[in-house]
Amino acid sequence: DFPAGDEDYHTYAEVTEELERAVAEHGDIASLSSVGDSHEGRALHLLKISDNVAQDEDEPEVLFTCNQHAREHLTTEMCLRIVERFTDGYGSDPVVTELVDTREILVVPTVNPDGAEYDISGGYYHGWRKNRDGSGTDLNRNWGYQWGCCGGSSSWPSSDTYRGTSAFSAPETAALAAFVDSRVVGGEQQITAHIDFHTYSELVLWPFGYTYADTAPDMTREQAQRFQDVGTAMAASNGYTPQQSSDLYITDGSVNDWMWGEHGILSLTFEMYPASGGGLDGFYPPDEVIEPETRRNDEAVQILLEEAGNPMP
Numbered sequence: 001d002f003p004a005g006d007e008d009y010h011t012y013a014e015v016t017e018e019l020e021r022a023v024a025e026h027g028d029i030a031s032l033s034s035v036g037d038s039h040e041g042r043a044l045h046l047l048k049i050s051d052n053v054a055q056d057e058d059e060p061e062v063l064f065t066c067n068q069h070a071r072e073h074l075t076t077e078m079c080l081r082i083v084e085r086f087t088d089g090y091g092s093d094p095v096v097t098e099l100v101d102t103r104e105i106l107v108v109p110t111v112n113p114d115g116a117e118y119d120i121s122g123g124y125y126h127g128w129r130k131n132r133d134g135s136g137t138d139l140n141r142n143w144g145y146q147w148g149c150c151g152g153s154s155s156w157p158s159s160d161t162y163r164g165t166s167a168f169s170a171p172e173t174a175a176l177a178a179f180v181d182s183r184v185v186g187g188e189q190q191i192t193a194h195i196d197f198h199t200y201s202e203l204v205l206w207p208f209g210y211t212y213a214d215t216a217p218d219m220t221r222e223q224a225q226r227f228q229d230v231g232t233a234m235a236a237s238n239g240y241t242p243q244q245s246s247d248l249y250i251t252d253g254s255v256n257d258w259m260w261g262e263h264g265i266l267s268l269t270f271e272m273y274p275a276s277g278g279g280l281d282g283f284y285p286p287d288e289v290i291e292p293e294t295r296r297n298d299e300a301v302q303i304l305l306e307e308a309g310n311p312m313p
């Protein structure tokens with residue numbers, strides 16, 4: 001469990017409960033499934049929110065993923081806020097209602113439930129980042145676009161950025177990637193936009209991470225400009241700093257490079273609160289910040305949902 005005083009954070013069992021509650025109360029617009037199982041057999045929950053939720057309608061699909069990194073618990077709360085806002089707000093909040101009616105919102109609140117549960121086991125924080133399959137793999141270096149290409153990951157299992165033995169060697173990345181692959185229908189990827197939430201540093205980041213270059217074989221000048229425009233607009237709404245992810249540091253095998261490079265998805269990473277401060281402590285802000293720091297991203301989430309309807313140049 002979470003340490004005393006931090007009980008407002010959700011354990012895996014409590015995340016499951018929240019999602020089941022959303023479906024029980026809003027079964028007309030919410031349905032719960034999973035993209036697969038973690039190494040230890042926990043369901044990687046997928047909550048879909050849309051009107052006519054049982055049907056696969058021709059509406060832009062928008063994906064939100066959280067908690068790839070075990071200790072980044074505030075991100076799980078971010079995904080839960082998205083679930084709560086777009087279910088409880090349906091029918092009363094006009095913006096929410098319009099977006100639920102015209103989008104298919106897909107939320108995976110915890111990509112790494114084994115790691116998250118381990119991180120709080122014994123009632124204290126372990127500073128854990130990776131999954132729990134015993135390989136030492138950093139999930140956010142295990143994605144299959146330019147995997148291990150460029151010095152943005154490590155070949156040492158003990159490293160914080162170990163890329164794994166091959167792309168998608170981790171069951172959690174493999175399951176999520178297979179789900180995204182499965183959204184290619186009639187030759188067209190249905191998911192048009194994505195945010196992967198992390199902590200911390202208060203940043204809005206866009207691909208590519210594997211190269212410092214702004215343009216690349218799979219990134220035209222016009223496309224890079226759109227990432228910059230959307231990222232900058234989002235950052236204006238929440239006060240984060242917008243930048244290409246490689247401007248922070250080079251990564252290869254990160255989720256955004258694959259989502260964009262492989263599937264053409266407008267895919268960004270948010271690094272949430274705090275902006276800086278205190279090494280490991282930065283991953284464990286008190287639960288009092290959950291409400292203000294997740295609400296802070298409401299407008300950016302809305303911008304992504306709206307942008308999901310616009311074509312990529």
Ligand code: 0X9
Pocket residue numbers: 069072140198199200205208209210245246248249250251254269271
């Ligand atoms: O290193 C990561 O995977 C992310 N940061 S974290 O502190 N949450 O681990 C950032 C990934 C963004 N991509 C690049 N910086 N290239």
Ligand code: CA
Pocket residue numbers: 005006007286287288
């Ligand atoms: Ca508290």
Ligand code: CA
Pocket residue numbers: 050051052053057059100101102103104
């Ligand atoms: Ca629908």
Ligand code: CA
Pocket residue numbers: 056057058059061104190
């Ligand atoms: Ca659809």
Ligand code: ZN
Pocket residue numbers: 068069072198199
């Ligand atoms: Zn992270």
